[in-house]
Amino acid sequence: ACGFIWYRNPVPAAGVLIVDEGRVLLVKRKYDPRAGAWCIPAGFMEAGETPEQSAIREVHEETGLIVQLAALFGVYAGFDDPRVRAVLILYTARVAGGVLAPGDDAIDAAWFALDALPQDIAFQAHREALAELRARL
Secondary structure (H helix, E strand, C coil): CCCCCCCCCCEEEEEEEEEECCEEEEEEECCCCCCCCEECCEEECCCCCCHHHHHHHHHHHHHCEEEEEEEEEEEEEECCCCCCCEEEEEEEEEEEEECCCCCCCEEEEEEEECCCCCCCECCHHHHHHHHHHHHHC
16 A cells, blocks of 8 residues: 565575485485475575575585586475575586585485485475486486
8 A cells, every 4th residue: 555565585595416326415404494304405695696606605514515516407496495485596516525524504414316315305496306306317
C-alpha cells in the first residue's frame, strides 16, 4: 500500500566438485542448518570476490586443499536453506596442493565413491549436482 517493494534476492554461493578415481570429496557440516550432514565444499561469496575466488577459498577453508579450477560444472537454485535463498555456482577442480583435513565449518572431510554416497546430503541443490555428476561420468 505504501509503494515500497521488498526484494528477497538470492545470495550467491560457490563450491567445488573434486573427483579422483571415481570418488568425490564431501565435507560434514559443523553448524546448522543441517549440522552433521554431508555436502559439497561450498559457501557464500564474500564482498569483492569472484565466484572462482570464492570456490577456491571455500574448498581450502573446509578441506585444507588447494585446488585449480578446471571448468564450470553447473548453477543451481537453493531453496531449502532456512537462512536464505541461494544461487550455487559449482566448478570442477583438481587438487594442486595442501593436506586433507576438515576445517572452518567442517567436522570431517572424506572421499566417497559416486555409487556409495552418504544418505544424509545436506541440501537439495547438492543432491541434484551429485546426481548430475554420476550421470556425466
